[in-house]
Amino acid sequence: MNPIRLALVLAPLASVAGLQTEAEEADLGFTTFRDNCMACHLSTGKGIREMNAPSIAGLPRWYVSSELRLFRQGYRGYHKEDASGNLMRVNTVNLDERTIAFLGRYIASLPVNQERATLDLDATADAPSLYALHCARCHGEAVEGDRVARAPPLTRQQDWYLLRQVENFKSGKRKHANDFTYPELSQKETDAIIAWLSRLPSE
Ligand code: HEC
Ligand code: HEC
Structure with a gap:
């Protein structure tokens, strides 16, 4: 079969199989x-x-x-x-x-x-207030992120990932905003913030 004919035969097959469009x-x-x-x-x-x-x-x-x-x-x-x-x-x-x-x-x-909450974290601390006090100035009032601060929205990633990044910031495995140290929060407070973030709707 010449290549053009072959392509004509294969193209509909590809779309049925959910393969890539042009x-x-x-x-x-x-x-x-x-x-x-x-x-x-x-x-x-x-x-x-x-x-x-x-x-x-x-x-x-x-x-x-x-x-x-x-x-x-x-x-x-x-x-x-x-x-x-x-x-x-x-x-x-x-x-x-x-x-x-x-x-x-x-x-x-x-x-x-939309299914970012996977862990059973202790969510009893007042997450919205803690967030407003410690995080909002960079990550945005509505957690939408801030391009100027280069801080991402925190409503796209799963809880287990966000938690691990906080651990990385604390242990020095990753830099948080040009050496900005992670705020002095208890584990309970951090857990509550992350539990809350992972349940926030995102568009
Ligand atoms: C001084 C600004 C600033 C503040 C305050 C701040 N962050 Fe960040 N944060 C950043 C920046 C900038 C990054 C991106 C770091 C990079 O470039 O890798 C970031 C990254 C993160 C990440 C990793 C996100 C990802 O997708 O990998 C988490 C989690 C995070 N911040 C949590 C918090 C929490 C929780 C607070 C409040 C307790 C907070 N941050 C306060 C600036 C800030
Ligand atoms: C072998 C597995 C693997 C492949 C392939 C891979 N990634 Fe990743 N990616 C990861 C892991 C693991 C992390 C988490 C890194 C961390 O914990 O800091 C990650 C993190 C990221 C992040 C950071 C997310 C955030 O919130 O900060 C971005 C963006 C990303 N990957 C994009 C890509 C792109 C684009 C490609 C292809 C060019 C790619 N990845 C290929 C494993 C992979």
Whole structure:
């Protein structure tokens, strides 16, 4: 069969099987995500807990590209005891600026994971007040993130991931906002904030 005829026969099959459309094929963000990211973050961008890979679907474009650059330059995922960060970092070393921009746009377009509360955390402390006092000035009054502070929304990622990042900030495995130390909160207070964040609706 000549290649054109073959393509005509295969194209409808591909759409029935849920394979890529032409528009998707043309999108560098989609193809790079499929080939380099989906194995850990899934096609939905909701991640695989067993891989420690978080939900990234719906994270803002500016944050995704900024984090990919931080991983690539070894500012994040550098610590020898940060196995998850290391795992992610090796996936960024070959990304060029153009691909990073397209990946950011593609990931931002994925619908946010609404099932982010997976742990049974103690939620008795007053999370909204603690958040307003300690976190809102950077992560936003409505937890929407702040591009100028480079602080992401905290309503896209699962509780287990957010909790681990806080541990990373405290142990020095990851830097929180240019050496801004994580506020002096008790574990109970942090748990309550994270339990609350993971149940906030996100658009
Ligand atoms: C081998 C598994 C794996 C692959 C492949 C992978 N990631 Fe990750 N990714 C992770 C893990 C694990 C983390 C969590 C890192 C941490 O704990 O600091 C992560 C974190 C991230 C984050 C940070 C999320 C946040 O909220 O800060 C982004 C963005 C991301 N990945 C995007 C990508 C993109 C884009 C690709 C493809 C180019 C990719 N990942 C490929 C495992 C992977
Ligand atoms: C001075 C500004 C600032 C304050 C205050 C602040 N953060 Fe952050 N936070 C940031 C920035 C900037 C990042 C992104 C770090 C990076 O670039 O990797 C971040 C990242 C995070 C992350 C990781 C998100 C992800 O997707 O990986 C968590 C979790 C977090 N902050 C929780 C908190 C909590 C909870 C509070 C309040 C108790 C708080 N932060 C207060 C600036 C701040």
